[in-house]
Amino acid sequence: MKLEAVELIRLDVPLKSAFRTSFSSVNLHQVVWVHAITDVGEGWAECGANERPDYSSEFHNGAATVLKSFLLPDLFALRHDLTAESVAPTLEWAKGHRMAKAAIETALLDAQLRASNTSFASYLGATKDKVPAGVSVGIMDSLPELMKFVEGYLADGYLRIKLKIEPGWDYEPVKLVRETFGPDLLLQVDANTAYTRNDFDLLKRLDEFNLLLVEQPINEEDVLGHAKLADYIDTPVCLDESIISADIARDAIELGAAEIINIKPSRVGGYIESVKIHNVSQAAGIPVWCGGMLETGIGRAANLALAALPNFTLPGDTSASARYFETDTTEPFVLVDGHISVPTGPGIGVDPIPEIVDRFTVSREIVRH
Ligand code: SMG
Ligand code: MG
Numbered sequence: 001m002k003l004e005a006v007e008l009i010r011l012d013v014p015l016k017s018a019f020r021t022s023f024s025s026v027n028l029h030q031v032v033w034v035h036a037i038t039d040v041g042e043g044w045a046e047c048g049a050n051e052r053p054d055y056s057s058e059f060h061n062g063a064a065t066v067l068k069s070f071l072l073p074d075l076f077a078l079r080h081d082l083t084a085e086s087v088a089p090t091l092e093w094a095k096g097h098r099m100a101k102a103a104i105e106t107a108l109l110d111a112q113l114r115a116s117n118t119s120f121a122s123y124l125g126a127t128k129d130k131v132p133a134g135v136s137v138g139i140m141d142s143l144p145e146l147m148k149f150v151e152g153y154l155a156d157g158y159l160r161i162k163l164k165i166e167p168g169w170d171y172e173p174v175k176l177v178r179e180t181f182g183p184d185l186l187l188q189v190d191a192n193t194a195y196t197r198n199d200f201d202l203l204k205r206l207d208e209f210n211l212l213l214v215e216q217p218i219n220e221e222d223v224l225g226h227a228k229l230a231d232y233i234d235t236p237v238c239l240d241e242s243i244i245s246a247d248i249a250r251d252a253i254e255l256g257a258a259e260i261i262n263i264k265p266s267r268v269g270g271y272i273e274s275v276k277i278h279n280v281s282q283a284a285g286i287p288v289w290c291g292g293m294l295e296t297g298i299g300r301a302a303n304l305a306l307a308a309l310p311n312f313t314l315p316g317d318t319s320a321s322a323r324y325f326e327t328d329t330t331e332p333f334v335l336v337d338g339h340i341s342v343p344t345g346p347g348i349g350v351d352p353i354p355e356i357v358d359r360f361t362v363s364r365e366i367v368r369h
Contacts, residue, residue, distance in 0.1 A: 001112060002080045004369075006072055006104070007035040008064050010362040013296055015324050020138040022166035022194035023054045029294050029324065032060045033352075034067070036107035038082075043111030044352060046299035047103035048266025055192070055293070056099070056241065056267065063100035068367050070094055071104055076369040084109035088269060098244060098269035105270040106302060114347035119305065121342050121349075124275055126308030130339040134160035134315035135323055136190065136292070139169050146173055147180065153323075159338040160186035160212070160315040166194040171205050178209045186315065190215035193241060197225050204233045212314065213238040213260045223248075226257035236260050240291055244268055246276035253284045260314065264291035265306060266299075274306055282311035290316035297321060297330025301348040304333070308342045329356050 013029040020026075030051040036043045049058040074090050075082055087105040094101075113123055120126075135158040140146040150161055161181075163173055170189070178187060188211050195203060195217045203217055213236045218225050220241035230237040238260035243249050245268060252258040261281050265274045281288045290307035293299070300318065307316045318340060321332035330350040333340050343349025 001082050001115070002039040003036060003075050003082055004039060005037040006367045007037065008067065008365045008367065009033040009035060009357070010060065011357070011360040012362050013325060013329065013360045016326055018138070019294065021164050022139070022192045024052065029296065030060060032064050032103070033298070034103040034107040036104065036111050038108070038111045040115035041111050043107040043109065043114065043347060044298045045103045045106035045110065046295050047099055048264065048293040049099040058097065058099045063097070063103065066097045066100045067104060071100060072367050075104065082108070084112045085272065088272060099266045102266045102270040105272065106265070109271065110347040117346050119344050119346060119349055120271070120302050121305040121308055121344065124271060124305055124309060126305055126342060127310045128308040128342065130341045131304060131307040131312070131318060132159045132315040132338055133319050133335055133340050134158060134162055134317055135319045136162045136317045137164065139164045139166060143173060143176055147176065150177055150181070154181065157335050157338040158319065160188065162188045162190055162317065165189045165191050167199065170202070174206060174209050183210065186212055188212040188215065190240070191217045193219050197222070200229055200232050203229065207234040211235045215262060216240040216242065223252050223255060223257045227255045230256055230259055238262055240264065243277065246273060246280050249277045250280050253281065253286050258286060261286060261288045262291040263288050263306070264293060265303065266293055271302060271306060275309070278309050278311050287311065287313045289314035290318050292317035294324055296325065297328045297333065297350050298348060298352055300333055301330065301343045301350045304340055304342045327356055329353060329360065
């Protein structure tokens with residue numbers, strides 16, 4: 001296929017309620033979309049980068065800039081030799097910027113698969129037609145407020161609860177949720193690097209709650225620290241931010257730092273690398289689950305396809321559209337008996353709704369050869 005133009009769209013999508021993590025609180029999902037226009041058709045992707053470089057070093061305007069200045073020119077230059085599979089090797093010279101690279105690779109994969117009438121799910125090797133849904137619950141101002149949200153999500157049918165934690169918001173909220181909803185609730189926590197090697201005893205206190213996992217407790221660069229922690233506590237240690245490639249996943253597993261892995265396609269440079277991480281983990285007996293970056297429908301659709309691969313044995317942060325959005329940018333994804341259907345149509349299997357996209361659009365720019 002040949003890339004003819006790329007439209008970069010900046011959207012501000014309102015959230016139903018603030019989402020607070022150990023590093024930020026957001027009311028708006030501020031994001032960049034990549035709309036690839038090729039000679040075989042069009043494709044869409046949502047870039048995972050936040051407004052600020054707070055989850056990782058990437059940020060939405062930075063992703064748009066690196067795409068425009070460096071990544072897209074190399075892909076235009078391939079002319080008819082471009083395939084989704086050639087994106088990563090072509091852009092390998094550019095260090096980092098995995099979220100920007102993931103966005104263009106995904107948009108091109110969408111175009112390529114739509115043209116060959118193939119779904120993301122069948123291209124990636126999905127074996128399920130629906131996936132169990134978990135929900136990520138932000139840090140709250142008070143315990144009663146937390147309980148109100150958790151109760152609501154359980155009433156919706158979510159099969160697993162993930163509580164965001166940070167020093168000062170860990171033992172008490174986890175204890176209350178565990179005691180209120182009982183031992184059978186699938187419960188896990190995510191610290192987004194908020195702890196240090198000096199906090200191992202604090203984290204060990206969480207062992208009494210029989211959590212599924214503790215996600216990325218300490219600095220993402222401290223893989224060895226996670227291995228030491230994994231030795232020290234009973235709760236399985238799961239890595240998110242640290243795992244940026246299949247090679248790093250292999251090493252983290254060998255080191256004993258990753259007993260479970262959260263795969264986010266945006267963080268690792270796309271769906272093709274995600275499948276490699278899935279395979280490396282599967283071969284090592286390490287379960288994986290699909291994370292999220294609050295994606296609207298076009299991002300959520302592709303994540304659901306990935307989450308349908310066989311070694312995704314834990315419920316993901318692949319919640320329904322209504323978890324975050326009053327109005328999604330595509331037909332909404334809905335929860336049925338705690339599960340969400342994997343799209344079966346060509347490519348990502350959903351289309352952006354133009355009037356809604358227009359409503360949320362802040363700016364658009366067309367980049368050509
Ligand atoms: O898409 O439901 C979602 C978000 C889930 O908690 C979530 N993501 O570290 O796993 C994570 C966070 C990162 C959010 S960045 C705003
Ligand atoms: Mg996380």
